[in-house]
Amino acid sequence: MSQTKIVLEESEIPTHWYNVVADMPNRPAPPLGPDGKPIPPQALGAIFPEALILQEVSGERWIPIPEPVREAYRLWRPSPLYRARRLEQALGTPAKIYYKYEGVSAAGSHKPNTAVAQAYYNKEAGITRLSTETGAGQWGSSLALAGQLFGLAVRVYMVKVSYEQKPFRRSMMQTWGAEVYASPTDRTESGRKILAADPASPGSLGIAISEAVEEAASRKDTNYSLGSVLNHVLLHQTIIGQEAKKQLEKVGDYPDVVIASCGGGSNFGGIAFPFFADKAAGRRVRLVAVEPTSCPTLTKGKYAYDFGDTVGLTPLMLMYTLGHDFMPPGIHAGGLRYHGDSPLVSQLYHEKLIEAVAVPQLATFEAGVAFARAEGIIPAPESNHAVRVAIDEALAAKRTGEPKTILFNLSGHGHFDMAAYDRYFAGELEDYEYPKEAIERSMQRLPKVG
Amino acid sequence: MSQTKIVLEESEIPTHWYNVVADMPNRPAPPLGPDGKPIPPQALGAIFPEALILQEVSGERWIPIPEPVREAYRLWRPSPLYRARRLEQALGTPAKIYYKYEGVSAAGSHKPNTAVAQAYYNKEAGITRLSTETGAGQWGSSLALAGQLFGLAVRVYMVKVSYEQKPFRRSMMQTWGAEVYASPTDRTESGRKILAADPASPGSLGIAISEAVEEAASRKDTNYSLGSVLNHVLLHQTIIGQEAKKQLEKVGDYPDVVIASCGGGSNFGGIAFPFFADKAAGRRVRLVAVEPTSCPTLTKGKYAYDFGDTVGLTPLMLMYTLGHDFMPPGIHAGGLRYHGDSPLVSQLYHEKLIEAVAVPQLATFEAGVAFARAEGIIPAPESNHAVRVAIDEALAAKRTGEPKTILFNLSGHGHFDMAAYDRYFAGELEDYEYPKEAIERSMQRLPKVG
Structure with a gap:
C-alpha cells in the first residue's frame, strides 16, 4: 500500500523548539535604539514578557516547550x-x-504555533490583554484563538482595506472573543497621525503595527504580540x-x-x-x-x-x-x-x-x-x-x-x-x-x- | 499525559462499509413507482450505475470498499x-x-465520503459526467472534488439564493473544475416549469434535485448523484x-x-x-x-x-x-x-x-x-x-x-x-x-x- 499521509501520535509532538542561532556561523546583529546603539533586552519589557525577551536573545540550541x-x-x-x-x-x-x-x-494556518506560546508566556507574566495587528487576518485570528485558550483579552488592529473587503476572518476573531478595529483608527497617536495626512488611508501592516505597539507600550496590563519577523x-x-x-x-x-x-x-x-x-x-x-x-x-x-x-x-x-x-x-x-x-x-x-x-x-x-x-x-x-x-x-x-x-x-x-x-x-x-x-x-x- | 486527539493509521481505514439493513428488525419498505407498485431496481439504471443500485437494495451486512x-x-x-x-x-x-x-x-465536511465512492462506481460504469444539486454548496463541492479525483465532469444545480448569497463554495467547485448553475435554470423542463409559475423563484433543494435528475435521465453519458437520503x-x-x-x-x-x-x-x-x-x-x-x-x-x-x-x-x-x-x-x-x-x-x-x-x-x-x-x-x-x-x-x-x-x-x-x-x-x-x-x-x- 502506498502511503499518502504520514501521521504522528500526540506523544511525538517535539518537546523543544530549535534555536537556529546556535548553528549560525555568525551571531545575529543586535537591534539598535534610536541612538544607533544596541538596545538592552530589558528595554523591550514594556511590550514583551521576560520569557519571550530571553528567547529573543538566546543562543541555546534547544528551548523546552512548556507543557x-x-x-x-x-x-x-x-x-x-x-x-x-x-x-x-x-x-x-x-x-x-x-x-x-x-x-x-x-x-x-501555521500561525497558532507561536500564538499559543506567546499567549502562554504573557499569561504567566500576569498580563491580561494582548494587542496586535493583522493584514488579511490569519495572524489576528490565530492570536484571538490563543487568547481564548489561555484566557487573555485580545485587541486586533486590522488593515482597513482587509477589514472592509474580507469580513470573514474578522467574524472568526469575534467568534473567538477578540475585539477588532479597522486600522488606521483614531484610538492611537500613530493612527491619528496617518489619518491627518491621509484621511482615506487604506491602512498597511506597518501602520497597524505602529498602533498595536503604541497601545501595548502605553498600558501596563497589555503586551504586544507579533506573528512573524522576530x-x-x-x-x-x-x-x-x-x-x-x-x-x-x-x-x-x-x-x-x-x-x-x-x-x-x-x-x-x-x-x-x-x-x-x-x-x-x-x-x-x-x-x-x-x-x-x-x-x-x-x-x-x-x-x-x-x-x-x-x-x-x-x-x-x-x-x-x-x-x-x-x-x-x-x-x-x-x-x-x-x-x-x-x-x-x-x-x-x-x-x-x-x-x-x-x-x-x-x-x-x-x-x-x-x-x-x-x-x-x-x-x-x-x-x-x-x-x-x-x-x-x-x-x-x-x-x-x-x-x-x-x-x-x-x-x-x-x-x-x-x-x-x-x-x-x-x-x-x-x-x-x-x-x-x-x-x-x-x-x-x-x-x-x- | 491526557490524550486529546485519537488518531488512526491509514492502514486502519475500514475495509468494508456497514449495511444497517442486515440488522434492522424489518426489511425497508421498497420505493414505489407512479403506479403505486414497487419499482424494480433496474428502473433506476437511467440515472445510477448498477453497482450503486445493488448497494441500494442490498441486505448484506458488509460491503467491501474498492481499493x-x-x-x-x-x-x-x-x-x-x-x-x-x-x-x-x-x-x-x-x-x-x-x-x-x-x-x-x-x-x-463528511460529504466526500460518499462522493468519492459514487464517482468511482460511475467511472467504472463508463459514465463521463455527473449531475447533482446543492444547497449551500457542501454537497456540490464534495462531488466536484470527487469528480476531479476520478476524472469525471460534474455539473451542479445550486439553489439560486445560495448561489447569489454564498459565492465561495461556488468558487470552490469551480476551483475543482465543476460547472455550477443557479437553480431554477431555463436549461431543464423542470426549471422552466418553476420559472413560469414564479420567475423570481429563489430555488429550493427539491427544485434543484428535479433539474439534476432530469438532466441525468435525458443523457446517456450522465448519471445523477445524491448527497444524502438514499x-x-x-x-x-x-x-x-x-x-x-x-x-x-x-x-x-x-x-x-x-x-x-x-x-x-x-x-x-x-x-x-x-x-x-x-x-x-x-x-x-x-x-x-x-x-x-x-x-x-x-x-x-x-x-x-x-x-x-x-x-x-x-x-x-x-x-x-x-x-x-x-x-x-x-x-x-x-x-x-x-x-x-x-x-x-x-x-x-x-x-x-x-x-x-x-x-x-x-x-x-x-x-x-x-x-x-x-x-x-x-x-x-x-x-x-x-x-x-x-x-x-x-x-x-x-x-x-x-x-x-x-x-x-x-x-x-x-x-x-x-x-x-x-x-x-x-x-x-x-x-x-x-x-x-x-x-x-x-x-x-x-x-x-x-
Whole structure:
C-alpha cells in the first residue's frame, strides 16, 4: 500500500523548539535604539514578557516547550505530512513531493504555533490583554484563538482595506472573543497621525503595527504580540520542521530541497531551520524562501538597518527591507506584503546559506489550482508561492530525469481567500513587479545608523 | 499525559462499509413507482450505475470498499476523534465528551465520503459526467472534488439564493473544475416549469434535485448523484462510525449516547449505524438525530410515501416528510432544510429504535460559539445542532452527577458560514417553529398510494 499521509501520535509532538542561532556561523546583529546603539533586552519589557525577551536573545540550541503549550498544540498537532502522489502523477515527474500541512489548525494556518506560546508566556507574566495587528487576518485570528485558550483579552488592529473587503476572518476573531478595529483608527497617536495626512488611508501592516505597539507600550496590563519577523516567533514555528523530519524518517526519506513562502519569515524559518541544523553539520540540503515579485524583500531589497513599522516605533533591525514606508500594490491578492523580513532569515540569506526566489502572482494561482485539482486541498494564496516553486523543482527533475525529494510547507488553506481565486478565474489578477526606482527612493529614507 | 486527539493509521481505514439493513428488525419498505407498485431496481439504471443500485437494495451486512476509493479516502481519512476536554471543563460536567471531526476533508465536511465512492462506481460504469444539486454548496463541492479525483465532469444545480448569497463554495467547485448553475435554470423542463409559475423563484433543494435528475435521465453519458437520503449514500458514510468505534476502543471507551445532526440523514446514519449494530446485538446505546425546529421532519412530519423532489420525478419513498412542496423559511441560516429524510433513518425512528429532537436556531449558534471558544474549531451551523444536544446531555449529567460518555459527529467546519455567525452576533437571527398548519396543508398534497 502506498502511503499518502504520514501521521504522528500526540506523544511525538517535539518537546523543544530549535534555536537556529546556535548553528549560525555568525551571531545575529543586535537591534539598535534610536541612538544607533544596541538596545538592552530589558528595554523591550514594556511590550514583551521576560520569557519571550530571553528567547529573543538566546543562543541555546534547544528551548523546552512548556507543557500547557504542548497541551494546546494537541488541538491540531502533530500536523500531517503528505506525499503528493497525485500531484507527482499529474506532473509526470520522477521527483518525490512531500508537503507538511499546517491548515489543520482551527485558524487554518501555521500561525497558532507561536500564538499559543506567546499567549502562554504573557499569561504567566500576569498580563491580561494582548494587542496586535493583522493584514488579511490569519495572524489576528490565530492570536484571538490563543487568547481564548489561555484566557487573555485580545485587541486586533486590522488593515482597513482587509477589514472592509474580507469580513470573514474578522467574524472568526469575534467568534473567538477578540475585539477588532479597522486600522488606521483614531484610538492611537500613530493612527491619528496617518489619518491627518491621509484621511482615506487604506491602512498597511506597518501602520497597524505602529498602533498595536503604541497601545501595548502605553498600558501596563497589555503586551504586544507579533506573528512573524522576530527571533522568538521563528523559534516557536520550528515545531513544523522538526515534525516533518520525524515523519520523513518514518518513511526513510530526506529532502534535497525544502521550500516555503516567505513574508516576515516565520513560515519559512519554521520548516527550514530544523533542516539548517543538518546543513550546518555538513548535510546537503537546499533551503528556498519564496516571495512575490510585488514585494520582493529578499531578492530586491537592501540589507540594512530599518524600522519594523511605518511610524518608526520599533527598534532598528538589520534585515532585507524595501523601506519602512513601502505600500504594497493593491493588485496583489495574497499576504506576504511586509516591507522587511526576519533578521535571522535575512542574515542566512546574506551569508548565502539559504536561497530566495520571487514569483509572479498568476503563476502562483496556476500552481494552486493544479495542486487543488490533484490533491484536493485548496491552498492559501501565500502557500501557492511555495506550491509554485515545488512544482517548478519537480518539472526540472522531469527534464533532467534526476530523482529528487522535495519538501514544502503548505502553510494554510484558502477557505477565506476564495474571492482571490474568483478574481483569478475571472482574469482580474495581474502580475506586478515592484519597481526598482520605488525601492531606491525608499532607501533614501532609511534611518541613518552609526 | 491526557490524550486529546485519537488518531488512526491509514492502514486502519475500514475495509468494508456497514449495511444497517442486515440488522434492522424489518426489511425497508421498497420505493414505489407512479403506479403505486414497487419499482424494480433496474428502473433506476437511467440515472445510477448498477453497482450503486445493488448497494441500494442490498441486505448484506458488509460491503467491501474498492481499493481506489480507500486510496482517495487517504487524502483525509482516518479523521481524528477528539476528547473535548476543554469543553468538559468549561461546562463543569462529569460527562466525557468525544467528537469525531469530519471537517478535515478538503471540502470541509463528511460529504466526500460518499462522493468519492459514487464517482468511482460511475467511472467504472463508463459514465463521463455527473449531475447533482446543492444547497449551500457542501454537497456540490464534495462531488466536484470527487469528480476531479476520478476524472469525471460534474455539473451542479445550486439553489439560486445560495448561489447569489454564498459565492465561495461556488468558487470552490469551480476551483475543482465543476460547472455550477443557479437553480431554477431555463436549461431543464423542470426549471422552466418553476420559472413560469414564479420567475423570481429563489430555488429550493427539491427544485434543484428535479433539474439534476432530469438532466441525468435525458443523457446517456450522465448519471445523477445524491448527497444524502438514499441507502447507498448512508452506507458509504458508515466509515465514520466504524472509525469512531476503533478510536474509542483504543482509549477503552464506549458511548452511552451518539448524537448527530440530521437533514437527509447521511451524517446521522454515518456515525450512528455502526453503533446500531451493537444495539441490535443487545448493547445499551442511545442514538439521537438532531434537526432544526424550522424543518422538523422526524419530530413533526408524517411517516408516508412521498416524492424525493419538488416536481415529482423521483420514485416514492416511505419516509418522514413535511411534504415535497415544503419551502424552508428564509430566516434559517444553516442547511438541514430537506423536506424528507432517509427511509432507513425514518423506519428506525418509526420503530422507536432511535431518538430525534428538534432544536431552535439561536440555541445551536450559542452552542457553536461555546464550542469554538473551548475547542478552537468553528463548527458548521448544521453541526451546531449536534453540539447543542451534546452540551445539553453533558449539562444533564452535571445536574444528576451521572458519569456519561457522549459521542457526537462534528460533520464540518464553519469557514464558509461566517456570514451566519455575523448575523447571529448582530442579533439578526431568529428562532422559528415550522407551523403545524403548514404541515397539515402539505400533507393534503401527498401523492396517493395504493
